[in-house]
Amino acid sequence: MIPLLGFSTYPKNYSYRELFYLDGNPFTSLLDAPDYYKWWNIKALVNFKWNAYGRIYYFIIWALFTTYMCCFVIVSTIPVDKISWNNQVILLTATICFGIIHFIFEVRQFLHSPITYIASPCNWFDLTAILFPTTISFIWLYVKIPSVWIITIAVFLLETRFLLFFRVLGYFGKYFAIMIGVAQKVFSFLIVLGIMVLIFAHSFASFIKAY
Known part of the structure; x- marks a missing residue:
């Protein structure tokens, strides 16, 4: 039992509105409180949520981002004469689709707490790492092949963002x-x-x- 009423309860009726906008609750409203994560009951609740379903969601998002990154890295690394245009179209289209999915995740965070989202440099980096390769893929697919330095920046952002996923693991x-x-x-x-x-x-x- 965790003596925090309303922190671990969920509504019985769900709406598709929650796919785009998340309502606040006592748990999320105190995230910025001083020494929030030093409270033993908060630690217990966070560990329970993480072990119950949080890590599953996290690793699914990680897998989606890994696929997103691999699609772009493959099409940008293999020489043009070594990969057919049809395969490039498939990889670029997949990159755009996965990029839109991750952009929706970012939009949900922004709608939930706009001021907090804007104030965090990490969110700006995540948004750049998602929109930059997606935009380049769209230009590559429908306009022309981007410059090498632009592709290099996109790959750097993607691989750096991938590396940051390891921060939730205790060892890293x-x-x-x-x-x-x-x-x-x-x-x-x-x-x-x-x-x-x-x-x-x-x-x-x-x-x-x-x-």
Whole structure:
């Protein structure tokens, strides 16, 4: 028994509206509360939800994204003379379809909490990693083959997004936490360092120009 009324109960009547818009509940409304995940009852509830059905949904989404990534990586990696146009059409069409599916997931998150979604850099990265390859696939299929550097950026975004799926696994998650923590502390330092480099570069350029 978890003494949190309304946190683990669900309505008996479901609507197709929930496919596009998720209503809030006491569990999600406190996600930003301080020390939220340090409460033993919240830990128990999160573990129960994850073990009961959460990980199944997560790995299904992971599998869909892996298929999405593989379709685009295959068509962008194999030389044009080694793969027929019909096979390219199949892979590009599959990429567009899977991209739309993942875009719907992002739209559902945005509709549920627009301000929270916009404020998170991770959501912006996820959205870019989904829309950029999908748009390129559409252009590739109906207009022309994109430039190599554009395809390279799309592959980089997809593979980076795929790597981030490992963060929920305990063995890999701690390393992601370390890297993100270091990045957050170093980011402000890099901004100041970049400004100083620009100042010295501009001053040196002015000095050279004088001679």
